[in-house]
Amino acid sequence: MSCTTILIGKEASNTGATIIARDDDSGSGRYDPKRFVAVRPEDQPRHYVSVLSHVAIDLPDDPCRYSIVPNVLNNRGILAEAGASERNVAMSATETIAVNERVLAADPLVELVPAHGQPGDDDYKPEVPGGIGEEDIITLVLPYVHTAREGVARLGGLLERYGTYESNGVIISDVDEIWYVETIGGHHWIARRVPDDCYATIPNQLGIDDFDMSDAFGAQRYFMCSADLREFIDGHHLDRGMGQASAAEGRIAPWQLPDHFNPRTVFGSTSPRDHIYNTPRAWYMQRHLNPSEDWDSPAARYTPSSDDIPWCRVPENKVTIEDVDFLLGSHFEDTPYDPYGTLGTPESRHRYRPIGVNRTGHMVAIELRPDVPDAARAVMWISYGSGVFTTAAPFYANVDDTPAYLRDTTPTVSTDNLYWTNRLIAVIADAHWYETANAIGAYVEQVRAYGHRLVEQTDTAVAAAGDVAAGDAAATDGRPATALLAEANERMADFLRERTSKLLDRVVYDGSNHMNNAFAMSDRWVA
Structure with a gap:
């Protein structure tokens, strides 16, 4: 490839x-x-x-x-x-x-x-x-x-x-x-x-x-x-x-x-x-x-x-x-x-x-x-689709399962997963580069800032329970380290779902306003 x-x-x-x-x-x-x-x-x-x-x-x-x-x-x-x-x-x-x-x-x-x-x-x-x-x-x-x-x-x-x-x-x-x-x-x-x-x-x-x-x-x-x-x-x-x-x-x-x-x-x-x-x-x-x-x-x-x-x-x-x-x-x-x-x-x-x-x-x-503790050492910064219109978000690798929003990608278009949502954003924004650039830039900043903050918080939680190998009881409530990492991954995925959906809504609106067949006069006066 x-x-x-x-x-x-x-x-x-x-x-x-x-x-x-x-x-x-x-x-x-x-x-x-x-x-x-x-x-x-x-x-x-x-x-x-x-x-x-x-x-x-x-x-x-x-x-x-x-x-x-x-x-x-x-x-x-x-x-x-x-x-x-x-x-x-x-x-x-x-x-x-x-x-x-x-x-x-x-x-x-x-x-x-x-x-x-x-x-x-x-x-x-x-x-x-x-x-x-x-x-x-x-x-x-x-x-x-x-x-x-x-x-x-x-x-x-x-x-x-x-x-x-x-x-x-x-x-x-x-x-x-x-x-x-x-x-x-x-x-x-x-x-x-x-x-x-x-x-x-x-x-x-x-x-x-x-x-x-x-x-x-x-x-x-x-x-x-x-x-x-x-x-x-x-x-x-x-x-x-x-x-x-x-x-x-x-x-x-x-x-x-x-x-x-x-x-x-x-x-x-x-x-x-x-x-x-x-x-x-x-x-x-x-x-x-x-x-x-x-x-x-x-x-x-x-x-x-x-x-x-x-x-x-x-x-x-x-x-x-x-x-x-x-x-x-x-x-x-x-x-x-x-x-x-x-x-x-x-x-x-x-x-x-x-x-x-x-x-x-x-x-x-x-x-x-x-x-950081061995259990939390590997972070995979992942983005789907054309990188021009999205950004990478952090996910811990040492987990037993991954968030459905990134895991259950469908073969055909669906806004229920990150891959296709990002690709839809790219298709629309590409045709309206200047009109959508600010919205995409704000999205990138928000995702990166949240991701860094989430990783620091999760690292601290794992370290507080001791530097332990993957699978050992790391958290004070008895949960293994992998569970803490999986929880952080779910939080990152939830944040992505919310912000990516909002970005799609925004670029659809901005793109619609700049379609070639746009016409400003409506069929009734608005007071």
Whole structure:
């Protein structure tokens, strides 16, 4: 799926939390309704079969509880998309990327091969299952790992054994570390840890721009990879570096890969399409978080079409949830490329693919916070629909059930759930941007302020009863911590229902007043 990712290291966030966040955008021509659900250990499959690739995998018998934000329809599998477990490990999968043709020739994608003919026919060939993909990854990894590193290792093992039918990037985090995994062909992979004082920005491109082989095959402080990655690169002549290796490095041949290399050059691909669809998004996110640099003049180091925009960098100020929410719903505000703006020309205002698009199904930012009890550590900031017209609200992940307003999304339009209410607001407000902007801005402010206040109050209530593990009796009245968190989630959902319904009422009224067939004269005088 199309999406945009931003990752915030713990020293780069204003709360000291690790934050992983991603838009999940439906493919062009469809809209995938989303829901927020908790998966209990007894509901986790022990024998898993992929809907799309038909690969069958036996799973361990010790899953933990976790919360996810999957599609409503199961026609393409679970597609958990974003989740956090009771062990305070978070994942977001996946960021669709692309590798070059040389990689695909050396290690082809593992695609489903349908059966040919019927059993008993002379030319009958049985079905050959494909590998794992976006549909499967969180379900196969998240409930079985205790740390982000363990998650990288488990995902890497699955990729090496079963392969994948698509190229993807996957984020795995815990309270200390964020790791970003990119698949390389059918069975290979690389992973890089986000430096604690940095953020990383990733559109739909292979993004990691530096890799240290010596660390990946040594201490693994910041890098991990497939066991045979060096041989894979050397054996298939994937390195394109000029004179980077020498006899002094102790290598067998001078053309072999040095310890440090740029994966974008070795594995990635670029095209003019990237300069419309991908690189402008990374440019805008970094423009916002490092605003003092020159981004707009003819002499700017990085432009919307630059292929060398850094994968990660240190922000000028610590990053907040509001920054993340704004960026993942942004549309090139204050530039000539804003489709709702007045700068530039009609052509420039529709030149690039915005981050916040009509096809966004949800944005989920998962915050793992070090200064609260373990039971309350994971907060999932969730918004449904196009981020331009809504905002994220906080929900605790460590719960046994989720609020019906976010859980029971219907396949078809209904104002009884948040997803469709938000999408209706967006459809109306898009046509009346200036008339509805104030109402939407007030809604955003109210939801964020209430959400932060609710989280602080809930954290205090859990901490007052003691720093206890999930499921223990945390509250003074004997209720477990999970019950306190579920109660907070219900309060957040109730607030959202009230304020979102009011916003829908307001934009319907404002939009109605500005319809093309509006006529002021009535059929009777009003005193």
